[in-house]
Amino acid sequence: MVWFVQCVGIFLMLTLSPLMWGISQTVKARMQGRHGPSIVQMYWVIAKNWKKETTVPEFSSFVFRLAPSISLAALMVVLITVPVAGRVPNPWPHNLLTLFFLLALERFWTGLAGLDSAGTFGGLGASRVTTLGTGIEPALLAAVAVLWRISGHTAIVPLATVLHHNPSNLLPWLLASASLAVVLLAELGRLPVDNPDTHLELTMIHEATLLEYNGRFLAISQFAMTLKLTAMITLGWVIFGPDLPSLWANLAVRVLEVGVSAIGLGWIESRFTKLRYFQLPAYLAAAAGVGVLAFYLLAGGLTL
Amino acid sequence: MNNTPWSQANQALKESHYELLCLTATADDTITATWLNPADGSQQSLNVPVIDQHFPSLTPTLLEVAWDEREIHDLFGYLPEGHPDLRPLVRTPRWPERFFPLKNASVDPPPWRALEPDNPAVTVQGEGVTIMKVGPSHAGIIESGHFIFSLIGENVLHLDAHLFQNHRGVEAQLEGLTVSEVAPLISRLCAADTVSHQTNWALAVESLSDFEASQTLEWRRIVLLESERILSHLNDLAQIPAGVGFQVAHQRALAIKEYWQRGLLLIYGHRFLFDTVKPGWAHPGSAEDMIALLDAMAPKWKAWRALVEGHHGFQDRMEGVGIVQPIDAVHFGAQGVAARAAGKAFDARTVLPWYRSFDLQPSISLAGDVKARFSVRLNELDESFRLVEQACTLLRQKGNLLAGNDLTQGASGRVITFTESPHGLNVHDVVLNAGHVTRYHVRAGTYRNWPLLAKTVAGNTVADFPLINKSFELCYSCNDR
Numbered sequence: 001m002v003w004f005v006q007c008v009g010i011f012l013m014l015t016l017s018p019l020m021w022g023i024s025q026t027v028k029a030r031m032q033g034r035h036g037p038s039i040v041q042m043y044w045v046i047a048k049n050w051k052k053e054t055t056v057p058e059f060s061s062f063v064f065r066l067a068p069s070i071s072l073a074a075l076m077v078v079l080i081t082v083p084v085a086g087r088v089p090n091p092w093p094h095n096l097l098t099l100f101f102l103l104a105l106e107r108f109w110t111g112l113a114g115l116d117s118a119g120t121f122g123g124l125g126a127s128r129v130t131t132l133g134t135g136i137e138p139a140l141l142a143a144v145a146v147l148w149r150i151s152g153h154t155a156i157v158p159l160a161t162v163l164h165h166n167p168s169n170l171l172p173w174l175l176a177s178a179s180l181a182v183v184l185l186a187e188l189g190r191l192p193v194d195n196p197d198t199h200l201e202l203t204m205i206h207e208a209t210l211l212e213y214n215g216r217f218l219a220i221s222q223f224a225m226t227l228k229l230t231a232m233i234t235l236g237w238v239i240f241g242p243d244l245p246s247l248w249a250n251l252a253v254r255v256l257e258v259g260v261s262a263i264g265l266g267w268i269e270s271r272f273t274k275l276r277y278f279q280l281p282a283y284l285a286a287a288a289g290v291g292v293l294a295f296y297l298l299a300g301g302l303t304l
Numbered sequence: 305m306n307n308t309p310w311s312q313a314n315q316a317l318k319e320s321h322y323e324l325l326c327l328t329a330t331a332d333d334t335i336t337a338t339w340l341n342p343a344d345g346s347q348q349s350l351n352v353p354v355i356d357q358h359f360p361s362l363t364p365t366l367l368e369v370a371w372d373e374r375e376i377h378d379l380f381g382y383l384p385e386g387h388p389d390l391r392p393l394v395r396t397p398r399w400p401e402r403f404f405p406l407k408n409a410s411v412d413p414p415p416w417r418a419l420e421p422d423n424p425a426v427t428v429q430g431e432g433v434t435i436m437k438v439g440p441s442h443a444g445i446i447e448s449g450h451f452i453f454s455l456i457g458e459n460v461l462h463l464d465a466h467l468f469q470n471h472r473g474v475e476a477q478l479e480g481l482t483v484s485e486v487a488p489l490i491s492r493l494c495a496a497d498t499v500s501h502q503t504n505w506a507l508a509v510e511s512l513s514d515f516e517a518s519q520t521l522e523w524r525r526i527v528l529l530e531s532e533r534i535l536s537h538l539n540d541l542a543q544i545p546a547g548v549g550f551q552v553a554h555q556r557a558l559a560i561k562e563y564w565q566r567g568l569l570l571i572y573g574h575r576f577l578f579d580t581v582k583p584g585w586a587h588p589g590s591a592e593d594m595i596a597l598l599d600a601m602a603p604k605w606k607a608w609r610a611l612v613e614g615h616h617g618f619q620d621r622m623e624g625v626g627i628v629q630p631i632d633a634v635h636f637g638a639q640g641v642a643a644r645a646a647g648k649a650f651d652a653r654t655v656l657p658w659y660r661s662f663d664l665q666p667s668i669s670l671a672g673d674v675k676a677r678f679s680v681r682l683n684e685l686d687e688s689f690r691l692v693e694q695a696c697t698l699l700r701q702k703g704n705l706l707a708g709n710d711l712t713q714g715a716s717g718r719v720i721t722f723t724e725s726p727h728g729l730n731v732h733d734v735v736l737n738a739g740h741v742t743r744y745h746v747r748a749g750t751y752r753n754w755p756l757l758a759k760t761v762a763g764n765t766v767a768d769f770p771l772i773n774k775s776f777e778l779c780y781s782c783n784d785r
Contacts, residue, residue, distance in 0.1 A: 028551065031552055032551050032552050032554075032555035032556065033555055033556055033559055034555055120436045120438070123434070124436070124766075191549050192549075192617070195549035197549075197551065198546075198549060199443040199444045200443070200444070200546075200547065200770040201438065201443055202438065202766050202767055202769050202770055203547070203549075203767045203770055269551075270551065270552050272549075272617055273545070273548040273549055273550040273615070273617040273618045273621050274548050274549035274550075274621075275621075276765070276767075276768070277458055277765055277767045277768075278458070278765065
């Protein structure tokens, strides 16, 4: 039964990710006073690109052709390790550190592909993506360290279970979740760090590495992008959200939670402007700093 | 080279704070520099003959004419002696070698050459410097400009902008046309500054025909010119938030602009105000409808102004970015918002006699950054709302029907007219002979600002280029004459 629900959950995440993207796009459009494209537009975009002819830059190598598949594969693994149906034992490794490694792998290949595209903006985007990565990773690790210190685990299920049955350490727990939320905006390439909707090549971060892609490769990259959004938000809710006794109820609540988060994301993106590029280290350092502070509070024996 | 009487005379006028209207070459081997005295609106013209295809360059002592002289070199084949940078400006390597369209247009040009490399670019050499080329086709719906950045990491060391990608040869096309044939072409010179261009042409013909404009005509033109400024400034203000991902402000400003354009369509029959000013005439519109439109716009505009002025993230993002030094604004002969936001107070409207009774208050800032240009535009927009309302009220009280004036008959002579377009001082140098154009030179506001933009961008991060570029919001079409 657990298996079945987990599989349904993974299937739902795979199929609903473009919709989640559409929800946040629609919220943004409405806040701008526009009607905006259909909420299911992302499905059509992916399907359209899938059907189009695929070309590759003249001077690119196998790296360019391999990168989208590797990114997608890394995110698929992330997806199946998230215990979407609830905190039930998961037979395959689902350590948070593995998960962050997979995200780093995806970032690494995205950057490599940007360089390999031999386009002007690809190189710029690759430089920016990897530079941001060096700020994102310490912040993620600091947050994981806090969670580990509270629960004694880095595997998702036992970690979440302990957190929920041990409601002391509320302050460090809150600080760590705030730090994670802030750094996830950077990891997902959303405002105030990166603007996924812009056409201004010079300001792009993640999109700049994708500029030379078209056809199937672009469809894969776009699908991976939506998948990353859904997987990360789901993971956040699994760790920090409520857990119901019924698996099916859990799954339903999770879908609802992700939908609400997509609305929230659209709202946040409408409120903020993009930070200056050289302000981003401070933004990420603040997130890491909060995580480190939470860790010291715990190490100092503070319990609240 | 710096000591020719020609360069000394021009230098002296620059030092007395005269404003250079235009540097025009004519096919009879003469170069004319026309200066405006901003204190009393009087003009002073200086001439130098072109001898054996050569004339002394002013650029070494008068930086702002660098482009004018390059353009003369490209289109007339006159060589400015002593010019430090004679790379092609308008020409491309495809042009036939001895083809100078404004000098020997009647001669059948030799065939166009096959596709060749781009014009040479100025780039920085050295370790760690990367060259980034952007355009001439862009991702958004914008015009063609080829930007060659020299970067060190994220920082811009140098920007070489290759514009004039869609040169239309309008000046050559205008030669030989009769007065009645000119207006539609001038009206389509540029959609952003069209009323200003049309008014310049109308003023030129009226001045050469000794036509005395009535107050009603002047008020109508003020309503049209300021309506155009409102349209253009709304568009420019909308683009700045887009440069920092502030989509809410971007889209809402575009919605206000759309509202304004629909109003213009109802009142004047055209969304961009094409064909609304002609010699001796201006579209009457409807003062009542205009005032109603202004009243309907006011709450939307106030809400938007409050949104952007109250958004700290947005305000912070504009501060200290793309700073124009006041001394550069003077040396480059900057015009319009870019100049006024860097302490150069010139606004051609204060010189034009028909604006006098309106008590115009130019908006000035000393900061020179994106924020300064943004707020100068905000203030100018409010001032334009006031001017339109005032002119419409006057039209309603004292305006009368205008008799149609036929100013198409054989005027002759040369005149230089100017207005303040949304993008700055807009100048037309018109030579008529018995009702036919023999030379028409357009020097639009953005012409002086493009080189200044390139200078300003150096030292900023490349990710801020769209923001800085949009705060200047320079016109490509006015260059691509």
